[in-house]
Amino acid sequence: MTTAETPPDAGAVEALAREVVAAHPPATTPLTDLMGAWYDAGLAWVHFPPGLGGLGAERSAQPRANRVLREAGGPEPRTVNTIGYGIVAGTICRFTPPETAARLLRPLATGEELWCQLFSEPGAGSDLAGLATRAVRDGDEWVVNGQKVWTSLAHKSAWGVLLARTDPDVPKHKGLTYFVVRMDSPGIEVRPLRQITGRASFNEVFLDDVRIPDSQRLGDVGAGWFVANSTLGDERTSLGDRVPARGSGTIADAIDLWRARPDRHTPVRRERLTRLWIRAEAHRLTADRARVSAARGTPGPESAITKLVGSELNQAVYEFCIDLLGAEGALVDTYSPDAPDDVSGPTALQRKFLRSRATTLEGGTSEIMRNVIGERVLKLPQEVRNDKGKPWKDVPR
Amino acid sequence: MTQSPTTEATEATEFAFSDDLVELRQMVREFCAEVVPEEVVRAAMESDLGHDPALWRRLGSELGVLGLAVPEELGGDGIGLVAQAVVLEEMGAALVPGPVVGTLALAVPALSVLPHSALAAELLGSALTGTTVLALAAPLGSGTFESDALGASTTRDGEAWTVHGVVDHVPDGAAADVLLVAARTADGAVLLAVDGDAPGLSRTAHSTMDLTRRQARLDLVDVPARLVADVDAAAGACEQAARVGAVLLAAEQVGGAQRMLDRTVEHASTRLQFGQAIGAFQAVKHKCADMFMAVEQARSAAYHGAWALQDGTDDPRLAASLARAVASETYFRVAATAIQLHGGLGFTWEYPAHLYLKRAVSDAAVLGAADDHVEQVARQVIDGA
Numbered sequence: 001m002t003t004a005e006t007p008p009d010a011g012a013v014e015a016l017a018r019e020v021v022a023a024h025p026p027a028t029t030p031l032t033d034l035m036g037a038w039y040d041a042g043l044a045w046v047h048f049p050p051g052l053g054g055l056g057a058e059r060s061a062q063p064r065a066n067r068v069l070r071e072a073g074g075p076e077p078r079t080v081n082t083i084g085y086g087i088v089a090g091t092i093c094r095f096t097p098p099e100t101a102a103r104l105l106r107p108l109a110t111g112e113e114l115w116c117q118l119f120s121e122p123g124a125g126s127d128l129a130g131l132a133t134r135a136v137r138d139g140d141e142w143v144v145n146g147q148k149v150w151t152s153l154a155h156k157s158a159w160g161v162l163l164a165r166t167d168p169d170v171p172k173h174k175g176l177t178y179f180v181v182r183m184d185s186p187g188i189e190v191r192p193l194r195q196i197t198g199r200a201s202f203n204e205v206f207l208d209d210v211r212i213p214d215s216q217r218l219g220d221v222g223a224g225w226f227v228a229n230s231t232l233g234d235e236r237t238s239l240g241d242r243v244p245a246r247g248s249g250t251i252a253d254a255i256d257l258w259r260a261r262p263d264r265h266t267p268v269r270r271e272r273l274t275r276l277w278i279r280a281e282a283h284r285l286t287a288d289r290a291r292v293s294a295a296r297g298t299p300g301p302e303s304a305i306t307k308l309v310g311s312e313l314n315q316a317v318y319e320f321c322i323d324l325l326g327a328e329g330a331l332v333d334t335y336s337p338d339a340p341d342d343v344s345g346p347t348a349l350q351r352k353f354l355r356s357r358a359t360t361l362e363g364g365t366s367e368i369m370r371n372v373i374g375e376r377v378l379k380l381p382q383e384v385r386n387d388k389g390k391p392w393k394d395v396p397r
Numbered sequence: 398m399t400q401s402p403t404t405e406a407t408e409a410t411e412f413a414f415s416d417d418l419v420e421l422r423q424m425v426r427e428f429c430a431e432v433v434p435e436e437v438v439r440a441a442m443e444s445d446l447g448h449d450p451a452l453w454r455r456l457g458s459e460l461g462v463l464g465l466a467v468p469e470e471l472g473g474d475g476i477g478l479v480a481q482a483v484v485l486e487e488m489g490a491a492l493v494p495g496p497v498v499g500t501l502a503l504a505v506p507a508l509s510v511l512p513h514s515a516l517a518a519e520l521l522g523s524a525l526t527g528t529t530v531l532a533l534a535a536p537l538g539s540g541t542f543e544s545d546a547l548g549a550s551t552t553r554d555g556e557a558w559t560v561h562g563v564v565d566h567v568p569d570g571a572a573a574d575v576l577l578v579a580a581r582t583a584d585g586a587v588l589l590a591v592d593g594d595a596p597g598l599s600r601t602a603h604s605t606m607d608l609t610r611r612q613a614r615l616d617l618v619d620v621p622a623r624l625v626a627d628v629d630a631a632a633g634a635c636e637q638a639a640r641v642g643a644v645l646l647a648a649e650q651v652g653g654a655q656r657m658l659d660r661t662v663e664h665a666s667t668r669l670q671f672g673q674a675i676g677a678f679q680a681v682k683h684k685c686a687d688m689f690m691a692v693e694q695a696r697s698a699a700y701h702g703a704w705a706l707q708d709g710t711d712d713p714r715l716a717a718s719l720a721r722a723v724a725s726e727t728y729f730r731v732a733a734t735a736i737q738l739h740g741g742l743g744f745t746w747e748y749p750a751h752l753y754l755k756r757a758v759s760d761a762a763v764l765g766a767a768d769d770h771v772e773q774v775a776r777q778v779i780d781g782a
Contacts, residue, residue: 255779255782258779258782259782270775271771273779274774275771277774277778277779278719278723279694281698281719282697282698282719282723283694285697285698285701286694286696288411288697289697293412296413301689301693305689308686308690309690309694369686370679370682370683370686370687371679371682371683371686373689373690374676374682374683374686375682378658378686378689379662380662380665380666380676380681380682381666381673381676381677383679384673384677
């Protein structure tokens with residue numbers, strides 16, 4: 001296949017991907033078998049070492065492999081295990097011994113073992129590093145107590161990645177440690193968390209004297225913040241290999257509705273929709289520009305803004321749809337917690353409107369994102385932080 | 398580790414700025430920093446023409462950046478519109494005074510698409526070296542060529558053409574050595590060259606908000622003219638000017654907006670109030686972040702327009718209107734926010750923020766306002782939906 005000395009180039013990666021989908025046609029191969037073969041061939045994360053789902057190839061070859069899989073009718077790998085592919089795999093690869101990594105990564109890659117992220121807490125949202133869940137050492141184990149929130153997939157997950165406070169006497173960033181924890185461990189209770197949509201797509205997770213072996217610690221004690229942040233960059237650079245077509249995505253909902261409801265056409269709405277379309281198009285082009293810069297090895301500042309712009313645009317589009325619908329815009333057909341994930345049905349737009357309120361909160365609120373752009377991109381001075389340099393235990397909360 | 402050359406992005410990809418383009422940008426930026434400091438801009442504001450002919454000649458002859466999008470067989474460099482947009486962006490950042498609108502954004506693109514003629518070649522040649530200032534007097538005020546709004550008409554006696562009428566708000570109309578006048582005939586519009594000192598032509602320079610962007614009113618009474626484009630070519634040339642001009646002005650707008658953002662960030666980082674730099678306050682910081690996002694969106698739209706016109710990657714009318722709709726709005730909003738965040742300093746004559754605000758207004762006022770281009774997008778995208 002490949003020699004150890006020379007990692008395959010992007011063309012070879014793509015050729016290998018074609019071999020795998022030819023040998024395991026996505027249409028007739030069970031998903032776990034397909035993704036298992038994908039992992040075994042080193043295509044799950046091509047930049048990982050051989051034996052850990054990788055080939056030691058350039059990371060930039062990944063989108064080409066994924067495209068082969070997609071075009072053959074296979075899944076976008078991420079959708080198989082969102083948190084697993086998104087943030088966990090890279091952390092495991094970097095911070096666990098190879099034999100442990102091999103044991104964890106294959107079932108992660110196939111989706112047989114889903115992963116969730118136990119980071120946010122009721123008292124630590126934007127200020128994540130201020131989190132209060134405690135882990136206290138007891139011999140070869142850690143005893144964990146606390147509460148996590150906004151944990152998607154917690155009820156279906158085999159594993160979670162956990163940030164916990166191991167030293168309250170040092171400033172907040174320095175007293176955190178990173179663990180992986182079995183979600184069936186005694187003392188873990190998962191409760192669904194209902195959102196304004198009526199659905200429960202997230203959970204609260206309560207940890208009551210949960211015991212975690214020290215062997216499930218990733219990185220040094222007190223290095224949890226560093227470990228967690230080391231993979232945040234992965235998400236930012238894992239931009240797709242393509243940009244959606246013009247007029248697709250969120251704006252398509254507005255255009256489709258406009259087309260379907262000529263009785264609601266007015267000059268004011270026409271202008272509003274046009275301005276939304278222009279915003280959507282400028283946003284799409286900016287995402288494309290970011291993709292090209294990243295692919296050429298010079299990721300620019302564009303990627304920092306696509307989340308912020310996209311989320312605010314998403315809200316504006318559904319606000320337009322609700323207004324266009326008039327009295328119908330005030331209807332919601334179901335608040336069932338079990339309503340399907342794919343928002344459909346007679347009041348799909350109304351439910352998307354409700355869902356859109358989360359887009360400016362999740363993954364960094366718009367306020368935090370503006371701070372990030374101001375401070376990290378524009379290099380403006382940091383705002384005054386009252387907890388700076390103080391031991392965590394002395395900070396009001 | 399070296400970057401793999403095997404990524405999908407090739408030199409032909411939209412937004413893939415080649416090393417040559419990066420170098421070009423750097424060269425123009427350095428030239429502007431050295432040769433066009435703010436004092437030069439302010440001197441131009443006080444001058445009769447609103448620009449410095451010697452500086453314009455240097456740009457044309459020494460730097461050679463006025464004909465990058467003009468095909469080589471017409472005396473240009475044949476590199477493409479993206480390169481010319483890069484130049485305009487840097488010129489916009491430095492507020493380089495010159496007949497940018499009349500000559501570079503309008504007359505040169507119009508002449509570049511005409512069938513070969515000795516006259517067009519002569520005009521183009523002297524315009525690209527910066528020795529001749531050209532202006533285009535055509536109804537482009539809504540962003541497209543409106544043939545039913547022609548202010549001039551023409552009569553012909555053999556090969557002798559005579560122009561009559563009134564054309565107002567002609568960018569660089571007073572400074573132009575030669576005016577390209579779109580004139581009505583019974584068969585449609587033609588494009589005629591009128592010398593600046595032709596008998597029967599009187600030019601009234603308007604007093605403008607942006608003192609480096611002049612307009613003039615032309616009163617034409619039996620003015621002798623030479624035919625540049627006949628009825629088969631004139632309308633197309635004017636349309637081309639409208640589109641290329643839109644994209645180039647969008648690039649200039651991006652450059653100006655970026656410079657205002659940079660100056661504002663610099664100010665917010667050093668101006669102390671309440672014992673700290675004001676940029677530490679979220680009220681200020683978040684406005685800066687919004688300026689940044691707006692500039693990046695405008696940059697995407699402007700360069701998409703340049704690539705679309707250069708390589709045919711998109712409908713040129715839509716791409717041009719999109720560029721201008723976003724860039725005009727952005728430049729004005731960013732310049733206005735810059736004044737706000739500079740506080741009283743931003744309102745002084747001495748500080749340059751007002752020069753950018755005024756440029757934002759003058760840029761947005763020619764070749765169709767932002768709302769005109771929003772309307773164009775509505776017609777092309779929404780009405781057909």
